[in-house]
Amino acid sequence: MKYLRKNDFIMIGFAVVLFAVLQGLIAGRILSSFWQLNLLIVGINVIMAVSLNLINGYTGQFSLGHAGFMAVGAYVGVVLTTNFHLPFLAALVAGAVAAGILGFLIGIPTLRLRGDYLAIATLGLGEIIRIVIMNIDYVGGAAGFKGIPHHTTFAWVFFLMLFALFFIKNFVNSNQGRACLAIRENEIAAESMGVNTTKYKIMAFTIGAAFAGVAGVLFAHSFYLISPNSFTFMQSFNYLIMVVMGGLGSITGSIAGAFVVTFISAALASWPEFRMIIYALALILMMFYRPQGLFGYMEVTNMRIFRKIFKKGGRADG
Amino acid sequence: MAKELLKATDVSEVFGGLKAVSDFNFHINKGELVGLIGPNGAGKTTAFNLITGVYQPTTGEIQFDGKSIVGLKPYQITQRGIARTFQNIRLFSELTVLENVKIAFHFHVKYGLLESVFRMGRYFKEEEKIEEEALKLLKIFHLEDKAGELAKNLPYGAQRRLEIARALAAKPKLLLLDEPAAGMNPQETKELMEMISWIRKEFGLTILLIEHDMSLVMGICERIYVLEYGMIIAQGTPDVIKNDPEVIRAYLGGEA
Numbered sequence: 001m002k003y004l005r006k007n008d009f010i011m012i013g014f015a016v017v018l019f020a021v022l023q024g025l026i027a028g029r030i031l032s033s034f035w036q037l038n039l040l041i042v043g044i045n046v047i048m049a050v051s052l053n054l055i056n057g058y059t060g061q062f063s064l065g066h067a068g069f070m071a072v073g074a075y076v077g078v079v080l081t082t083n084f085h086l087p088f089l090a091a092l093v094a095g096a097v098a099a100g101i102l103g104f105l106i107g108i109p110t111l112r113l114r115g116d117y118l119a120i121a122t123l124g125l126g127e128i129i130r131i132v133i134m135n136i137d138y139v140g141g142a143a144g145f146k147g148i149p150h151h152t153t154f155a156w157v158f159f160l161m162l163f164a165l166f167f168i169k170n171f172v173n174s175n176q177g178r179a180c181l182a183i184r185e186n187e188i189a190a191e192s193m194g195v196n197t198t199k200y201k202i203m204a205f206t207i208g209a210a211f212a213g214v215a216g217v218l219f220a221h222s223f224y225l226i227s228p229n230s231f232t233f234m235q236s237f238n239y240l241i242m243v244v245m246g247g248l249g250s251i252t253g254s255i256a257g258a259f260v261v262t263f264i265s266a267a268l269a270s271w272p273e274f275r276m277i278i279y280a281l282a283l284i285l286m287m288f289y290r291p292q293g294l295f296g297y298m299e300v301t302n303m304r305i306f307r308k309i310f311k312k313g314g315r316a317d318g
Numbered sequence: 319m320a321k322e323l324l325k326a327t328d329v330s331e332v333f334g335g336l337k338a339v340s341d342f343n344f345h346i347n348k349g350e351l352v353g354l355i356g357p358n359g360a361g362k363t364t365a366f367n368l369i370t371g372v373y374q375p376t377t378g379e380i381q382f383d384g385k386s387i388v389g390l391k392p393y394q395i396t397q398r399g400i401a402r403t404f405q406n407i408r409l410f411s412e413l414t415v416l417e418n419v420k421i422a423f424h425f426h427v428k429y430g431l432l433e434s435v436f437r438m439g440r441y442f443k444e445e446e447k448i449e450e451e452a453l454k455l456l457k458i459f460h461l462e463d464k465a466g467e468l469a470k471n472l473p474y475g476a477q478r479r480l481e482i483a484r485a486l487a488a489k490p491k492l493l494l495l496d497e498p499a500a501g502m503n504p505q506e507t508k509e510l511m512e513m514i515s516w517i518r519k520e521f522g523l524t525i526l527l528i529e530h531d532m533s534l535v536m537g538i539c540e541r542i543y544v545l546e547y548g549m550i551i552a553q554g555t556p557d558v559i560k561n562d563p564e565v566i567r568a569y570l571g572g573e574a
Contacts, residue, residue, distance in 0.1 A: 170437055175424060191393050192372075193485075193487075193488055195393055203431070
């Protein structure tokens with residue numbers, strides 16, 4: 001078991017170096033502000049993708065309403081920082097808690113559904129959240145919420161992303177995470193092995209929603225204005241694409257998926273009409289040649305080229 | 319020794335107009351190895367599903383260890399001490415052999431959510447313990463060298479053995495085996511028989527098994543119940559069952 005601790009230290013070391021390099025690029029004004037913003041978005045998308053992966057990939061509950069939880073976090077966060085002048089950290093915690101509670105409450109009835117039905121229900125819920133926000137005048141309604149302080153820095157995004165990655169990696173590699181994997185693999189067998197399937201489905205859903213809330217707070221504080229239109233179901237779909245592209249059930253995959261999708265859409269920002277076509281093509285090609293996603297169930301820690309660095313990596317210890 | 323571990327009284331299960339099991343009365347004493355046989359569609363698996371909480375009995379009462387288990391969810395029944403295998407193998411096929419067994423330790427693990435996400439406290443100690451125990455179980459079933467393989471890549475016989483290993487990891491008092499020898503050749507069946515007798519002694523188990531392979535049933539069961547059309551038509555020791563005219567009629571047919 002000691003190798004697990006060692007792998008964690010290698011990962012953290014690598015992350016610190018990566019952070020130093022990127023932070024240096026930003027501080028030295030080598031990156032244009034366009035790419036700086038995209039760097040933030042990548043980090044936020046990684047949090048979104050990996051938390052959605054916990055629900056969809058590891059627990060096998062097909063959820064399509066992830067942008068809704070992000071919206072809850074975003075709006076709770078901006079109200080606290082803009083109207084109540086609370087510190088950013090308080091907004092982050094409140095955003096996570098609010099989205100988590102909502103996820104918990106929504107999870108109880110919807111997680112009784114399976115497969116397509118759950119997908120439709122969560123899709124609807126995401127839209128309901130958005131439309132409810134649109135009709136609350138206190139937060140600006142459809143026009144959006146203006147005057148948000150610019151709190152989100154690269155350091156916040158990077159270290160919260162790291163926190164989310166480690167949190168979910170450790171969760172998946174624990175007794176609770178194994179229960180989630182068992183539910184994905186065979187619910188009846190999981191139940192007959194003594195796993196309270198309802199409890200763990202709701203647990204995964206709540207954790208996923210809470211991290212989406214965190215991502216929402218970070219996202220909102222990167223801009224001057226947010227509107228309900230930032231959280232449409234197309235956005236939920238985008239996160240799903242990242243997860244599927246990277247590989248359902250792979251944290252490394254979610255990171256890669258978030259990177260690829262964010263950079264493709266940034267690179268194609270000047271040709272918005274081609275963006276969806278290229279997305280669609282990429283996904284179709286993917287289904288043909290690599291239906292399990294870029295990484296499948298693979299993680300960096302158990303890939304052959306990295307064997308020398310990581311000792312005997314466990315599942316998802318990446 | 320003669321204490322009743324499991325007792326079903328007047329249990330019936332009705333699916334629409336079909337009486338899958340009716341007036342089902344039976345008991346298993348602590349330490350016994352009991353067989354449940356009968357032609358296809360007689361209601362054997364339904365009986366298993368009633369005991370394990372997958373179905374709720376329409377009427378009747380099931381007691382385990384002196385307490386009623388009617389109305390409990392399957393996972394609660396497992397936590398009380400009943401584990402099972404499935405007729406159509408239900409492994410966690412995309413997970414490794416070792417993980418399959420580890421999952422069954424689920425409710426015996428003593429660390430909470432915070433300890434697992436921050437890897438504090440009992441996390442490492444408990445995980446090490448589980449891994450050790452899981453490997454021990456795999457060794458008993460000759461699967462230790464396959465520990466890292468995905469369950470779906472195991473040959474059929476090994477998958478059946480893995481199911482039993484996984485059920486044992488839940489540390490049950492009563493083990494229900496649903497056709498453990500299905501699809502095995504005579505040699506494998508013989509080995510399985512020996513294994514079942516051995517684990518029963520080693521773990522102090524009580525076992526109820528459904529089986530079509532008569533050599534296995536007659537060879538190891540101490541008592542046998544025969545089901546037909548959802549009703550128990552005979553019970554007794556293997557010798558009594560072999561010569562029971564009702565049983566012979568049910569299996570071979572005969573003038574009604």
